[in-house]
Amino acid sequence: MSDQTTCQRDARPRRLILAGAHRQPGYCLSCGIRAQSVCSVIDDDDIARLAETAVETLVLPGRSFIEEGAPATDFYNITSGNVKLFKALPDGRRQITGFATTGHFLGLAVSDLYAFGAEAMDTVRLCRFSRARMRLLMDDFPRLERRLLAEASNELVAAQNQMLLLGRKTARERVASFLLERVREVPNPAEDVPLPMTRSDMADYLGLTIETVSRTLSWMRTERLVTIGKGHTVRITAMERLHALAAGEAG
Amino acid sequence: MSDQTTCQRDARPRRLILAGAHRQPGYCLSCGIRAQSVCSVIDDDDIARLAETAVETLVLPGRSFIEEGAPATDFYNITSGNVKLFKALPDGRRQITGFATTGHFLGLAVSDLYAFGAEAMDTVRLCRFSRARMRLLMDDFPRLERRLLAEASNELVAAQNQMLLLGRKTARERVASFLLERVREVPNPAEDVPLPMTRSDMADYLGLTIETVSRTLSWMRTERLVTIGKGHTVRITAMERLHALAAGEAG
């Protein structure tokens, strides 16, 4: 475990001091999430090079590991846990631009500075790749670049959907859209959907206040659209109606 | 000119019937906007292949050439004119996700369907590339893929900025941000900035109504932040204050 970087929880998230050793050559070969991440495009024969490029890092809940405006030195691949990505205004107003979880790749940017911050919502494990080393890998493995382009294209589509949500949807439509987005994370739509974020995070993602999110969820409960469980879970009880609501086809 | 596709203006925009011949091998070599577009990554020696892949197309003002939800068959590169990209809800609410102009590349998507629509705001010329042919080009020219990744990364950063704007900025901050975005399109910030879109387009881009956009511009005029010219132009007269406003540092 000594090759993992750790940091202590703190009242206000500070930049994580990233350090740690590169993985052993065989590490990626047995990585459980390789199949669902960009790493899958590298063959077994070449995977040792990837392992040598990666530094596994542990980030404790509430800690930032990417800071908006800081020099963009690394790419990250999440191997477990949940992360929120956000931008902020000087007076503290915050917009969460996305949630990332196991298998997600972070840090795409042409600029030398990160355009967004990233903070762990729970204990997060990730592989860190320096941009310079990643560039060398991309030179040798064009499939990696192709996969990243596909990844970026998907994020672009998600971003466009979110712009429609933020610019034109009502509070109810926003929350409905959000819940349906979270349902896709679980295998069975009828089971409990985990919401590993606070009401404050939901509000900052949906362009609302915590009170409006709370009231809207309460309204959905009274309307028998959802049941709200303990410990940040929701179960959808009227999928059709929720879909119609999210798509802007109902009040 | 017979190798260009044209279409007549119509009351309500319909799908453009795209047809037309591929360009002559030497066409791209002398293309004026090659340097500022993705085409610049293909060397003179190979540019004939690109020319054979491209179909130049003319789109008249107000006509759509990409329809949200339609099969994603082509990529586009704008060679002149202005385009708006948008998503819509069933009841007509619309969110413009971006404006594209000379040199912009459109159509990135992993899905088989376009996630957004595109409509010409004035007379638009563009090169159309079938996805299948483009894929072959990317196989042979990894630099093309790298350039598209850079392009997509930049759009992603722009999308994140727009999410912050739509989710958390006030009407005044939105309009200020918009004007500063448009200023970057002209060489000299002190000269007239063209706004080749209607108030309705601005509103749909900024998540506001036309009345609020109009009122906000009037307010900026009385505050001596801008002067509003004839024929859809604006001149910025207090750049510093406008920047502060856009960044959320002032009321």
Add this chain to the structure above:
DNA sequence: CGTAACTTTGATCTCGATCAAGGCTTGTGG
């Protein structure tokens, strides 16, 4: 258990939406 953070619910306010006229610009045909 106790406490600190998170969540819900209620009362009130406000910014931007909506409703409603007019004014201006642009283009067309006499």
Add this chain to the structure above:
DNA sequence: CCACAAGCCTTGATCGAGATCAAAGTTACG
């Protein structure tokens, strides 16, 4: 060159969805 029409754009009056302010409930965790 002017009259007219059809879109745009601006301005005013009013409304309302969601924000803000305030105060209990809950939950998580030492």
